[in-house]
Structure formats: structure tokens, C-alpha cells
Amino acid sequence: MSIKHVFKRTGGWLYLNTALGRGPLRGAGVILMLHRVLSNDRAAELPHRNELCVGPEAFEHLLLWLQRHFDCVPLMTLLLADPEHVPNRPRVALTFDDGWRDNAMNAFPLLRQYQVPASIFLSTDFIGSRQHFWWETLGETLWGSHGQVARHSLIEHLHQVGRPLPVLLDDIDDDRRSLALVHYLQSLKSLDPQVLSDLTESCPHGAQPQALDWSQVRMLEDSGLIRFGPHGASHAILTGLDDQRLHEELSRSRIALENGCAQPLPVYCYPNGDHDARVRQQVAAHGYPFALGTETGLYRHDGDPLNLPRFGVSQRNAHHPELLAWRIRRGTRS
Ligand SMILES: [Zn+2]
Numbered sequence: 001m002s003i004k005h006v007f008k009r010t011g012g013w014l015y016l017n018t019a020l021g022r023g024p025l026r027g028a029g030v031i032l033m034l035h036r037v038l039s040n041d042r043a044a045e046l047p048h049r050n051e052l053c054v055g056p057e058a059f060e061h062l063l064l065w066l067q068r069h070f071d072c073v074p075l076m077t078l079l080l081a082d083p084e085h086v087p088n089r090p091r092v093a094l095t096f097d098d099g100w101r102d103n104a105m106n107a108f109p110l111l112r113q114y115q116v117p118a119s120i121f122l123s124t125d126f127i128g129s130r131q132h133f134w135w136e137t138l139g140e141t142l143w144g145s146h147g148q149v150a151r152h153s154l155i156e157h158l159h160q161v162g163r164p165l166p167v168l169l170d171d172i173d174d175d176r177r178s179l180a181l182v183h184y185l186q187s188l189k190s191l192d193p194q195v196l197s198d199l200t201e202s203c204p205h206g207a208q209p210q211a212l213d214w215s216q217v218r219m220l221e222d223s224g225l226i227r228f229g230p231h232g233a234s235h236a237i238l239t240g241l242d243d244q245r246l247h248e249e250l251s252r253s254r255i256a257l258e259n260g261c262a263q264p265l266p267v268y269c270y271p272n273g274d275h276d277a278r279v280r281q282q283v284a285a286h287g288y289p290f291a292l293g294t295e296t297g298l299y300r301h302d303g304d305p306l307n308l309p310r311f312g313v314s315q316r317n318a319h320h321p322e323l324l325a326w327r328i329r330r331g332t333r334s
Contacts, residue, residue: 008326025090028090029081032313034096035052039056041055041315048143054313060114070089072091075095075267094116094117099126099127104212104220120228123271124257127214127256130205133210133235136210138185163191228260268291280304
């Protein structure tokens with residue numbers, strides 16, 4: 001472990017374990033952003049999964065750590081708290097993006113065991129469908145998770161659309177190869193959405209759908225611990241849509257939530273965290289007083305409610321929550 005790493009972990013520990021350290025957190029809320037909870041911690045550790053995936057052991061470790069230092073509250077409790085009434089302990093709310101099936105299979109049993117509430121933001125076209133998220137499907141196919149035949153076929157397709165694979169993706173070292181995959185997948189974000197969709201369709205799909213279905217959504221909502229909000233319909237980046245398509249995307253996701261849930265959240269969650277003044281204005285016009293972005297920072301009641309900051313949870317900082325505390329501490333200074 002590097003000196004920098006030890007320094008951050010120690011700093012993070014001191015921050016939450018001393019009154020002086022905790023001072024700046026008084027009256028503020030922390031919103032955490034997660035995506036997937038895999039069934040296996042080792043799988044979540046590889047760089048191309050680290051940012052979006054945590055394993056069950058790291059997730060349980062994180063929940064226990066959060067309960068030691070925070071009041072774990074539903075998102076709306078945090079957002080609607082009376083700023084005059086400052087609780088003894090800082091508040092934290094958990095959010096999950098996209099609507100992965102593993103949220104029900106792997107995250108929920110632990111959330112229920114520790115009675116930690118959470119909000120899940122659904123890309124509604126994927127719910128109950130066999131549609132697949134391109135970054136997951138292309139990433140795992142290139143990683144070889146679906147066999148070498150599928151991998152070579154996808155590499156050929158990518159070559160045809162002018163995105164040949166960098167040689168680093170043939171490195172025999174898993175970590176280096178996985179890191180190269182992260183950079184390569186980032187570079188594919190600029191491809192036309194239809195091309196990405198065609199490439200995704202050309203890949204083999206696992207036995208299980210990637211996303212939740214509506215009966216799972218209802219079951220989770222009935223538990224009283226989980227609430228749902230929209231994260232786009234097709235997960236299209238909202239800032240790239242013309243007015244007509246932006247309106248359709250917002251309407252379709254809102255209607256799907258209204259049909260599929262008893263009490264959808266009045267909170268929008270921007271796909272990829274991307275928004276601008278036009279998107280925020282449209283989100284407000286569709287009846288959402290709050291929206292979640294991906295900039296880091298603390299919730300203090302006085303910021304833009306349509307650009308709520310969050311701290312991302314990775315496998316690494318779930319496993320070492322002092323690193324998360326370090327990032328939260330930096331957030332209190334900005
Ligand atoms: Zn997303």
C-alpha cells in the first residue's frame with residue numbers, strides 16, 4: 001500500500017473519529033452513488049469493474065461502517081430535513097443507478113439485514129426487458145466472460161466501425177488488461193448510440209436479464225426500505241437530445257415509474273450525470289423538484305436542488321471506507 005493511501009486512510013479515520021474532524025459535517029447530508037453489487041468480491045476488484053461494482057463482503061463492510069458513523073436515512077428524509085434542526089450525527093442516503101438485477105439479488109438481502117434504506121434509479125426501458133447496457137455487454141464480451149468466439153467476433157465488428165482494439169487489451173496481466181479496457185470503453189462513448197446498440201445486440205447475452213423486472217421492483221418497494229425514481233428511459237445522455245426527444249425520454253420514464261411503483265420518488269437521476277440549463281428546466285417542468293448529478297460534495301439545503309452532489313462508491317472505497325471519509329472530508333472544504 002502506498003504512503004499516500006495510508007495517509008488518506010488515516011486522515012479519513014481521524015476525520016470521523018474526532019469531534020474536531022466531524023464539525024464541518026454538522027447539518028450536512030451525504031448522498032452515496034452505487035451501481036452494482038456482484039456476488040463475488042474478487043470479480044469486483046478488477047479495474048474495469050471497480051468503479052461501478054462492489055462485492056458482497058465490501059458492501060456489508062460499508063454498511064456496518066456507515067451505521068457506526070452516520071444515521072442511514074431514506075433519500076427524501078435527507079432532502080426534506082429541517083435545516084434548523086441539526087441531528088447529532090451526520091445523515092447518509094444510499095442511491096443505486098440503472099436498476100441492475102443484482103440490486104435485488106445481492107444488495108437487498110444485506111440492506112434488509114442491516115435495515116438500511118436505499119433509492120434505486122431505473123432506466124425504465126430496461127426494466128423487465130432483455131435489453132442490455134452496452135458498456136457492460138461490450139466490456140464483459142471483450143474481457144472474455146462470454147468465451148473467445150464471442151470476443152473475436154466483437155473485435156471484428158469494432159474494427160469494421162473504425163474502433164480497432166488497442167494492443168494493450170491483449171496484455172497477459174489481468175490488471176493491466178482490465179485498465180486498458182476501462183480506457184477503451186470510455187473512448188466508445190463517442191460512438192453513435194445506434195452503432196453501440198447494434199454492437200451490443202451482436203454479443204451473446206447471459207441466461208439472466210441484466211436489469212430488474214417490475215415484479216422485483218414492487219417486491220422491493222413493498223419492503224418499505226426501497227424507493228424508486230427515474231434514470232432516463234433508454235439511458236440516453238440527456239444533454240445530447242433535441243427538445244422533442246428530451247421530452248419523450250422524460251415523459252416515458254416518468255409514466256413507467258407511475259405505472260410500476262406505488263410511490264415513485266420526485267427525484268430525477270441524470271444518466272451519466274450529464275445535464276445543462278435546458279435539461280434542468282425540462283426536468284423541473286416534468287414535475288421533479290430534485291435531481292441527482294455526479295459532482296462530489298455535501299448536501300447543505302442551499303445548493304441547486306436540480307444538481308444534487310453525490311460520492312461514488314467503488315469496490316476499493318467500500319472495502320476501505322476511510323478512503324470514502326477522506327473524499328467526504330475534501331467535499332466539506334469545497
Ligand atoms: Zn447510469
